[in-house]
Amino acid sequence: MYVCICHALNDKQVTKALENGARTPASVFRHYERQVQCGKCVPMMRDMVQSHCANQCPSCPSHAATQHPPSLPEPANTENFPYGIAAE
Numbered sequence: 001m002y003v004c005i006c007h008a009l010n011d012k013q014v015t016k017a018l019e020n021g022a023r024t025p026a027s028v029f030r031h032y033e034r035q036v037q038c039g040k041c042v043p044m045m046r047d048m049v050q051s052h053c054a055n056q057c058p059s060c061p062s063h064a065a066t067q068h069p070p071s072l073p074e075p076a077n078t079e080n081f082p083y084g085i086a087a088e
């Protein structure tokens with residue numbers, strides 16, 4: 001199944017990036033030396049990160065974030081994402 005249409009990244013490729021240490025959609029893009037374009041895939045990638053990280057690494061900061069999500073400030077580059085989506 002394609003996750004990112006802009007870069008033709010499928011779920012297996014995203015999972016492989018997660019297995020190699022990617023923990024954000026932006027790091028998945030970096031893994032494949034790509035940059036987010038339209039951003040429509042970011043919510044699905046976030047869901048995949050949370051599923052991948054659930055109960056895997058108790059010491060990982062992203063695990064703690066899934067247990068007690070902090071209220072994060074808006075990223076500085078939101079003006080580049082008309083849908084309010086940032087990849088970090």
Ligand code: FES
Nearest residue numbers: 004005006037041
């Ligand atoms: S669908 Fe991934 S950047 Fe557009």
